[in-house]
Amino acid sequence: MPKAMKDGKLVDVEDFGDADDAGHFLRRTSVFHDRVTADGSSGFRAEPGRYHLYVSHACPWAHRTLILRKLKKLEEVISVSVVHPLMGPESWHFGECDGCTEDHLFGSRYLYEVYTRARADYTGIVTVPALFDRETGTIVNNESAEIIRMLNSEFDAWGEARLDFYPEKLRPAIDAINREVYDNVNDGVYRAGFAHSQRAYDEAVESLFAALDRLEKQLAHQRFLTGDRVTEADWRLFTTLVRFDAVYYLHFKCNRKRLVDYPNLWNYTRDLYQVPGVAETVRLDHIKQHYYGSHPQLNPRGIVPAGPDIDFFEPHDRYRLVPEAPELGM
Known part of the structure; x- marks a missing residue:
């Protein structure tokens, strides 16, 4: 059953989003919306080694951030941890698989533990991507559209400043x-x-x-x-x-x-x-394992199709x- 958090505790929810009276899927909103800025005026100054990105190779929203991190040459500036592609009973977790990592910051078993480090009474869903600040010990932002804007411009002192994907x-x-x-x-x-x-x-x-x-x-x-x-x-x-x-x-x-x-x-x-560099960010093995294995209401036995060959x-x-x-x- 899908999970969300209420007052820092995992709770069961009926689906991966909400629904209106007509049955339309409604995406739950992100909670953390602070911003890293080059000059630090936001309270979060762009610095190499300060920020850590939590991602899943399966998730299209997290994938955006991996592409910008790669193309802007920020791999040595912003570190990354990759969750297991299967979303299990405790939501996103860290585990052994090709392309997964441990939680490099805290050694957490579950991503929700990172969320409760940032906010002990966190209420909301546990999502990737999440940009964590080592200095203040909190999640700065977990909205991919906002994170890619930061990666595009605020770390140019250390990355590929000639590239601007939002001119x-x-x-x-x-x-x-x-x-x-x-x-x-x-x-x-x-x-x-x-x-x-x-x-x-x-x-x-x-x-x-x-x-x-x-x-x-x-x-x-x-x-x-x-x-x-x-x-x-x-x-x-x-x-x-x-x-x-x-x-x-x-x-x-x-x-x-x-x-x-x-x-x-x-x-x-x-x-x-x-x-160049983009193919390295695409993991179809993670993508297929996640979708076909993490949505039992859509695929009860979790069988992953062999194809297509692409x-x-x-x-x-x-x-x-x-x-x-x-x-x-x-």
């Missing part, structure tokens, strides 16, 4: 794309998979594939979502697309079309996957739109 001139366009993609695609697959009624499922699937159809048309004429330059918006979409055929198509019943049935979106996904290194055709290698925010 000022493109911010209105990026924000508009993010809203569309989040509502209909990133969260849309979950609204389909965890729908509590046929009506809610039908509405989620209709919105999801209408959005994918629009993105397919848009990407016929430009290499990336805002034009010729890779931005935050692309990475936010990518982490859903790279999981689509392996888990969302079957497990979340998003089976009107596969990603490979969209020529532009499929080539676009391979284009992003082949950006070759993200297959050559793509995106050079026809921009012949050079992707301009990674420079």
Whole structure:
């Protein structure tokens, strides 16, 4: 049964999110929203070795932070611990597996113990990613959209300062794309998979594939979502697309079309996957084990399908739109 926390104690909850009267899946909100800043004006100054990131390779939200950490060259600046892909009776836990780590800060067995270190009476869900501050002993932030903005700009004194995935001139366009993609695609697959009624499922699937159809048309004429330059918006979409055929198509019943049935979106996904360093952040073994093994209400026996066989290194055709290698925010 899924877990949440109330006053620092684990409690059972009915599902991985809430639902309204019509059966629509409602994502529970993040709790920690402080910000790391380069000048320390927020109370959390950017410093090498001070912050630690808790992630799951399975989670698309955590995956965003791993991509930004890799591309901004912050691996030696911000350390990381990786939970086991299976969400067990005590929610996220640390355990032995290929690609997992121990809790490098405290040796915790469960991620909820990190949350109660930060706030003894914590009430909410235990999520990844979570950015922990060694100096103050608290979680700074557990909202992926906010963490990637920090990684993009606040650690530039030690990372790849030439890269900017949220350039000022493109911010209105990026924000508009993010809203569309989040509502209909990133969260849309979950609204389909965890729908509590046929009506809610039908509405989620209709919105999801209408959005994918629009993105397919848009990407016929430009290499990336805002034009010729890779931005935050692309990475936010990518982490859903790279999981689509392996888990969302079957497990979340998003089976009107596969990603490979969209020529532009499929080539676009391979284009992003082949950006140096990105493939290292994609663990389909963790992704499949997590989704098929952690949602007994959707897959009671936890059997992980053998396929599909997906070759993200297959050559793509995106050079026809921009012949050079992707301009990674420079």
